[in-house]
Amino acid sequence: MSLENDLETLESAEEFLDYFELEYDAGIVQVNRLHILQRFHDYLSKGEKAFPEDDEAKREAYKQLLARAYQDFVESDALTEKVFKVFHMHEPQTVFVPVGDLLK
Numbered sequence: 001m002s003l004e005n006d007l008e009t010l011e012s013a014e015e016f017l018d019y020f021e022l023e024y025d026a027g028i029v030q031v032n033r034l035h036i037l038q039r040f041h042d043y044l045s046k047g048e049k050a051f052p053e054d055d056e057a058k059r060e061a062y063k064q065l066l067a068r069a070y071q072d073f074v075e076s077d078a079l080t081e082k083v084f085k086v087f088h089m090h091e092p093q094t095v096f097v098p099v100g101d102l103l104k
Contacts, residue, residue: 020063032073039069
């Protein structure tokens with residue numbers, strides 16, 4: 001089986017961490033599982049073109065990115081990391097109003 005085929009069978013954050021043989025704190029994963037997986041996805045998307053063709057080398061690169069995604073939530077929390085759009089909805093918005101509109 002190829003790496004991509006293996007990954008398609010994985011569903012939970014724990015399954016991904018186990019597949020890549022990463023040690024993890026179950027409590028951290030339980031609270032942040034969706035955030036960890038989304039961050040992993042974001043990291044994969046950013047580096048997509050730079051991944052090696054060889055499955056073993058690609059597997060190692062993916063493992064490092066998943067470890068980094070997990071570590072983000074060991075050192076921080078979901079509210080600080082703001083992985084999902086919902087966390088950005090109440091931030092101050094910058095709005096441009098042309099001077100001409102002020103004079104109407």
